Amino acid sequence: MDFKNSILEGIPSKLPAPKTYDTQINHAPKRKEILTDEEKKLALRNALRYFDPKHHTTLLPEFKEELEKYGRIYMYRFRPDYKMYARAITEYPGKSEQAKAIMLMIQNNLDNAVAQHPHELITYGGNGAVFQNWAQYLLTMQYLAEMTDEQTLVMYSGHPMGLFPSHKEAPRVVVTNGMVIPNYSKPDDWEKMNALGVSQYGQMTAGSYMYIGPQGIVHGTTITVLNGFRKINKSPKGGLFVTSGLGGMSGAQPKAGNIAGCITVCAEVNPKATQTRHSQGWVDEVISDLDQLVERVKEAKAKKVNVSIAYNGNVVDVWEAFDKENIFIDLGSDQTSLHNPWAGGYYPAGLSYEESNELMANNPTLFKEKVQGSLRRQADAINKHTAKGTYFFDYGNAFLLEASRAGADVVTTENADPLKPREFKYPSYVQDIMGPMCFDYGFGPFRWVCASGKPEDLVKTDAIACEVLEGLMKNSPDETKQQMQDNITWIKGAQENKLVVGSQARILYADSDGRIKIAEAFNKAIAQNEIGPVILGRDHHDVSGTDSPYRETSNIYDGSRFTADMAIQNVIGDSFRGATWVSIHNGGGVGWGEVINGGFGMVLDGSIEAERRLKSMLFWDVNNGIARRSWARNDEAIYAIKRAMKHNPELKVTLPNIVDESLI
DSSP states (O other), rough: OHHHHHHHOSOOOOOOOOOOOOSSSSSOOOOOOOOOOHHHHHHHHHHTTTTGGHHHHHHHHHHHHHHHHHSSSGGGGOOOOOOOSSOGGGGGOSSHHHHHHHHHHHHHHHHHTTBBBBGTTETTTTTTSSOOOHHHHHHHHHHHHOOOTTTTEETTTTTEEEEEEETTTTTTTEEESOOOGGGGHHHHHHHHHHTTTTTOOOOOOTTTOOBBHHHHHHHHHHHHHHHHHHTTOOHHHTTTEEEESSSGGGGGGGHHHHHHHHHHEESOOOOOHHHHHHHHSSSEEOOOOOHHHHHHHHHHHHHOEOOOOOSSSOHHHHHHHHHTTTTTOOOOOOOOOOTTTTTOOOOOOOOOOHHHHHHHHHHHHHHHHHHHHHHHHHHHHHHHHHHTOEOOOOOHHHHHHHHTTOOOOOOOOOSSSSSOOOOOOSSSSSSIHHHHHTHHHTTTEEEETTTTTOOHHHHHHHHHHHHHHHHTTTOOGGGHHHHHHHHHHHTTTTTTTTSSSSSSSEEEEEEEEHHHHHHHHHHHHHTTTTTTOOEEESSSSSSSSSSSTTTTTOOOSSOOOTOOOHHHHHHHHHHHTTEEEEEEEEEETTTTSSSSEEEEEEEEEEEHHHHHHHHHHHHHHHHHHHHHHHHHHHHHHHHHHHHHHHHHOOOOOOOOOOOGGGGG
């Protein structure tokens, strides 16, 4: 059966042959035992409801074995035989071009070169899932192939609830992930509901079909590292950046370090993840011996070499060894998946990768103790380095939060600025870098995908975006000239830096003016048949899409950072202003119950309608967040929203009155 007919078939009426477990693929670890015997029966009933009863006798023991062996029912038998990757939009069956674009994005998220655990439908972060099982994938793709532009597909945590009558102006797909009642939003609640097959963790861009491989974070990481060195008034050349993680998102770090021009050491305990990033050219060297690493870093510092090094091992050992050898670290961070600390997001020092996987599945209580002990060790080593002058920042992965819960010495005892209270010794990178320098001004991770799949279309869109940014920079205020220049430099080097993994995609940081002007230029080029259709999106990690008190909104100091009005309003507003699809998630980035985040996708087809939609939606998508940040009394956001109101008289935002502190 060819690709199009396979999609149209959906869940096959005739059972496919069982699939061999592919040991060459990076698989998710076994999830911990969480269900009672009765709940296991419920999980099996839930899984079997996707299939004709005539197949239940065959599938029941198979699904039972998966649940026992892996802690989840993935339905491996139903994994498609065709290769998983983002095809050209013309290769997808369907009645709706918008639906075809969404199919393209779903397949990109599950591409073996893109996804962290592709056979478990997990894109990144250890548990950031596109679907819970392969039946959901097959059914969703079938619905998208059948739908018209007057229907909307409703997605409940990976489950396609169905196609509902709608209208052309409505989103084609509305996605929710993990939207559970707040009192049931603890890590074990997720483990149980996910094992039952009723909820999933969509991360940020995994369950919203907008992941574009590690490039999606390379740009933000590059900006962060550059601005980190600017903050300590030092050139990146010869400077040392130490961090950890080479998975789906964290894998961008060594590449970003190379672009920034520093020495990067990134530790990773999973050899397959290291191998993947090295084979893709995202890290220059791989070292497995700690003594050899020490000597290589000393040499690189002496010669001021721009190099990225992956250390096959635990980052705690690196921090401790560099302290012992008196190797000065300029910038330090961590990007292990500490939103998911007990199920593979963080591996404790003193145990091998295999020992950790076995312990987390068979003795989760002891594994948790090991993780917390390792976090205390890591924090102690970091504290020794910062006493020597290292600038350490939390990279939004809940490192400081989980370290504090483990009893590590990371909690602050004094606040230098009463207007900007802080819980921890070290800032979130949003508090010190991305918040005041980017988000408050409206700059965030705008991205696009060339739906034709043609590399030449990406080259053309790069040139279009560069031309737009250079034009805008001529009249940019001094407050944002650096942001504009960083992005122009980035886009000019994008082809040379070979950032594409999976779809023909690009990302850059832009404000609402930049996003709208770039999108308008793309739409015009499509209308003139210069390029094929373009899919617009962004990371949820943005100005307006995410309410995350320890990351995206950590620089909100008016007491509202634990509220989620902004993210909810963002998605509601996007949905009736022209988005092709919208999503809202619990947990993406920093952990289940710790954040609410929303995203969108928008298909540009060269039409007048697309131009109208992009202007309306992109303006709201950014300025909603600036308005909220302005009301929190963030100076940069007050400036930005006043500027936006001046440019658009129909925008009227409530501004804060500043209180004389001597009165308080």
